[in-house]
Amino acid sequence: MTFELGINYWPRRSAMYMWRELDLAEVRDDMAHIASIGFDVVRVFVLTRDFLPGPVTVATEMVARLERVALAARDAGLRVVPTLITINMSGRMWWPEWMLDDRGAAADLFADPVILRSQALLVETCARALSGDNSVRAFDLANEIDDAQRPGSRDAGWLWASLLANTVRRAAPGTPIQIGAHLPSLTSANNMRIDDLAAVADEDMMHAYPLYSDAARSFLDPELVPFSCALTAGLAGKGRAPLMQEFGLCTAPRGAAGYTISDDFLGQQRSQYLA
Numbered sequence: 059m060t061f062e063l064g065i066n067y068w069p070r071r072s073a074m075y076m077w078r079e080l081d082l083a084e085v086r087d088d089m090a091h092i093a094s095i096g097f098d099v100v101r102v103f104v105l106t107r108d109f110l111p112g113p114v115t116v117a118t119e120m121v122a123r124l125e126r127v128a129l130a131a132r133d134a135g136l137r138v139v140p141t142l143i144t145i146n147m148s149g150r151m152w153w154p155e156w157m158l159d160d161r162g163a164a165a166d167l168f169a170d171p172v173i174l175r176s177q178a179l180l181v182e183t184c185a186r187a188l189s190g191d192n193s194v195r196a197f198d199l200a201n202e203i204d205d206a207q208r209p210g211s212r213d214a215g216w217l218w219a220s221l222l223a224n225t226v227r228r229a230a231p232g233t234p235i236q237i238g239a240h241l242p243s244l245t246s247a248n249n250m251r252i253d254d255l256a257a258v259a260d261e262d263m264m265h266a267y268p269l270y271s272d273a274a275r276s277f278l279d280p281e282l283v284p285f286s287c288a289l290t291a292g293l294a295g296k297g298r299a300p301l302m303q304e305f306g307l308c309t310a311p312r313g314a315a316g317y318t319i320s321d322d323f324l325g326q327q328r329s330q331y332l333a
Contacts, residue, residue, distance in 0.1 A: 064099030064139070065092055066304060074147055077108040080123050082130065089134035099137045099195050101303070102127055103144040107152045109180055113172050116183045125187055132193035140188065141198040141238060142181040143222070145206035149323045153206075167207050168214040177218075178225045185229035196234040197226050198303075202265065204242060205324070209249040216254040223258045238303055240265035244289050245273070256294035264290045265304035269330055270323075277307060277318075277331035307333045 069088060072079045092100055102124075109120045124140065131138040145152055157165045157173065165173050181199065188194050199222045209215035223235045237255045242248045244264075256262050266286035268274035274282045283305050290300040310316055310332040321330040 062099060062301070063097050064101055064303075065097050066101045066103075067092070068103070068148075074105060074150075074152065077105055077120050077123055080126075082126055085127055086130045086133070089130050089136060093134040093136050097136065099139060100131050101139040101141060101198065102131075103141045103147060103201060104180070104184055105144050105147070105152055106177075106180070107145075107154045109184075110154050110176055112154075112156055114176050114179055116180050121183055121187050124184060128188055128191060128193065132191070137193050137195035139195050139198050139236065140184060141201050142184055142226070143177055143200035143203060146202050146324075149321070151206055151324075164207055166210070167203070168209045168218045174218070174221065178221060181222050182225045182229045185226045185233070189230035189233070194230070194233055196236045196261065197230065198236040198238050198263070199223060199226070199259075201238045202240045203238075204248045204250045205240075212249045212251060212254065215249040215251070216258065219250075219255060219258045234260040236261050236263050236301070236303070238265065239263055239290075240304070241267075241271055241273075241286065244286065244293070245271075252290055252293040253295055256296050262290055262294040262296065262298060262300040263303045264300050266302065267305060267307075269307070269328060278333070307331055309333055 068074060069076050069081065069084050071084060072081065089100065104124060109117055111117050128138050153164055167173055185197055199219060209218065219237055226235060237259045239250060239252065239255055243250050243252050264286050266283050268277050268279050268282050271282060283302055287300045287302055308330065316331060316333050318329050318331050320327050
């Protein structure tokens with residue numbers, strides 16, 4: 059059996075400031091390195107804060123940068139999966155300032171008409187810019203969106219996903235739709251149910267980190283990922299194999315033994331194992 063092998067990508071130097079500080083030479087070097095060690099696919103993240111500077115306003119320069127990054131991946135022989143709505147990333151929330159009120163409370167991603175229209179415009183613009191590019195493996199609607207904000211109801215979660223998926227399909231017909239779901243969709247009533255997402259998307263995705271799972275028996279539990287895949291497939295009910303989009307651990311320095319640190323994740327201290 060042949061497995062598709064992908065990697066979630068931020069540049070080594072700029073990380074989540076990638077789009078504001080884009081160094082295309084660094085990106086091209088990274089893409090060449092990623093391809094050289096055997097990866098097929100690279101997932102890149104459209105940071106909502108940078109791409110949506112205001113209501114119903116997409117930053118055209120950022121979209122042009124996305125096109126250049128996709129070209130760099132293609133030139134390295136990689137396929138690319140752009141994640142189109144990214145607010146939750148690496149233990150922080152990257153909200154556009156205009157989506158927050160004076161107290162720092164966020165507007166409703168799933169019910170506010172202006173916010174919905176803005177998200178739809180963003181995914182449409184990015185999908186249209188990359189439409190027809192055979193190196194685009196899929197469009198991923200969002201990254202663990204319920205960590206940024208939980209939908210007010212199951213129906214609100216489905217409606218949000220359906221709106222964005224249909225928008226992308228009109229802009230880039232024929233490109234598969236993914237939705238970056240994670241363990242809470244398996245273990246909690248987060249209103250982003252696997253069966254609802256499966257009804258909207260073309261592929262079933264899962265993120266399973268032992269760090270964030272009470273079901274994992276240890277940081278090195280080898281069964282968490284296959285178990286999560288099996289559960290995702292069963293709940294999706296589509297008879298298709300899920301794609302494990304995120305998993306694993308951070309690494310210790312070369313030559314060092316594994317060790318545990320305390321790390322801040324969304325304002326909570328968690329033990330993290332460096333393997």
